[in-house]
Amino acid sequence: MRILKYTGLLFILLLSCFQATAQRKELKKAKIQFDNYAYSDALETYLEVANTGYRSIELYEQIGDAYYFKGELDYAYQWYNKLFNLHKEVEPEYYYRYAQTLKFVGNADEADKMMNKFSELSSDDLRTKMFLDNKDYREQIEENSGRYEIKPMEVNSNFSDYGPAFYKDKIVFASSRDTINNKKKRGRVDRWTNEAFTGLYVTPAKEDDSLAGKVEKFSLNLDTKYHESTPVFTKDGNTVYFTRNNYNNGKVKKDDHNGILLKIYRAKFNGTEWTDVTELSFNSNDYSCAHPALSADERTLYFASNMPGTYGRSDIYRVSINGNGNFGMAENLGPGINTEGRESFPFVSDTDDLYFASEGHPGLGGLDIFVSKMEPDGNYIKAYNVGRPINSERDDFGLIFNAVESQGFFTTNRKGNDDIYRFKEIEEFAYECKEKLEGILREEGTGRVLANTKVLVIDEKKKVAQEAVTDIDGNYSFEVDCGKQYIVKADRAEEALAQNEVKKGSDLGKVFNIQYIYFDLGKYEIKPEAAKDLDKLVAYMKQNPNMKLDVRTHTDSRASHKYNQVLSDKRANSIIAYIIDHGVEAYRVGGRGYGETQLLSKCPDGVICSEEQHRLNRRCEFIITEM
Known part of the structure; x- marks a missing residue:
């Protein structure tokens, strides 16, 4: 009897060891x-x-x-x-x-x-900062909600349908609707989703079209046995950029983890079919690039990637499209847009508003859709949740928007699988409201114009919110929040001080509160808002005919050293030419670009910095060399 008990105990121990071994094998x-x-x-x-x-x-x-x-x-x-x-x-x-x-x-x-x-x-996580800075994010989302009407498209299937793109009067989208057929054929399914690899389909865009709900394969020439998705087309309809697995000339390339990554391809329309499918130069076998989008002028390509330098699972990048069809250096859009989470599916409207999906910014849950307005310097520094009903507690992404018609499409999995919805904007999205506070500063009683005088803007809490120095004609200008009350006052003690600050070696830009001369991304033409600031310098130089000026332009470290040097030189030359063209003798103004050689904030290549740190490096200096 005792032997039987020991035998039973030994059997249990052996069974436990066998089970543990099997579990370890399965877990591996x-x-x-x-x-x-x-x-x-x-x-x-x-x-x-x-x-x-x-x-x-x-x-x-x-x-x-x-x-x-x-x-x-x-x-x-x-x-x-x-x-x-x-x-x-x-x-x-x-x-x-x-x-x-x-x-x-x-x-x-x-x-x-x-x-x-x-x-x-x-x-130190960016998501922490965004959460702590927006503790009332749910109230903010509700304030942004109710601006859209939505409804699902008739083309949705029982499988994944997502990533719409405008193409003439049609919509091209990705779908895994061949799942059943593919499983019957060769079991060809994506082991990530257990659905078929997606292909591109086309359907009429107008909901009142007699063909609404009709779906066709978009192009057999673009179709492979792996994923094709998220296209974007040029306005003339003759070029498409799209996402595909790393599959070229019938051969698939895998990464070190045996995974098939994503790349962006370009194809041309020859009048009858899509041809000349080409992998873009900034792709890599070591990371993914996906979900392309074009800027309003079609000279910049936006996309998502997990390339080195990415903050999280994927970030939004952009790259310039050169005149010869080649591409510049990929630029991360920075911490105003990207987080340690996942940012993806960018879209750029005709007004250069950036829409994208994120799980890192404060949202309702899953991926939410956000929008960011381009700043005067061409950057995006703050994102806003577009609110309900476009966003939900589930994944919402892939928004495209026709601002002229105030309508568009987006993808959501709120009913299970990914489905495409159409939406109509019934109330324009409101960013933080800003307005100009400007005028001419005059002495009370005499009406004398007060030039080169410090002006203070006092807010509702009786604190100095902003300050600047008037130009030669007494003009001042500030950007302030809408709906708030401000007091503008002159600091007369600073009138003489402003004059005394102007001496050899001084930065005339600081005297007139000019730190940045804004240019469009990658360009060097003088913009209207930049011209207003330069006019102040021109007027002052005319008033002081012995003054000579050295113009120095700087960039941040993003993009290559050579690119930044060339760009800053061109911008310096543009500023110099503007000053000369407006009446200042050529011998009195010179200068050059310094690129990224004189960074004020420690943000060299490979160092993650805030947008404010990068902005500090993108400065202009106007050094007085003679008085």
């Missing part, structure tokens, strides 16, 4: 599948292990992540919830991902608690 297999982006296969393996009763931090993290990356945040929530119920220490990133899934299931208050914990653990 699942990790390989996960690292190869085969999330559907990895989930199948992980769930089999979980069903045996096995529990661990790593298992729950991997299952939650697989669902998270597949966009199935309801299932991700269940496993992240199990993870946190283990009451073990986890990486800070899981507080963030858990917060995203909590929003998805409608528990925004608990999500904010997780974000507070994430902020404590990741104080």
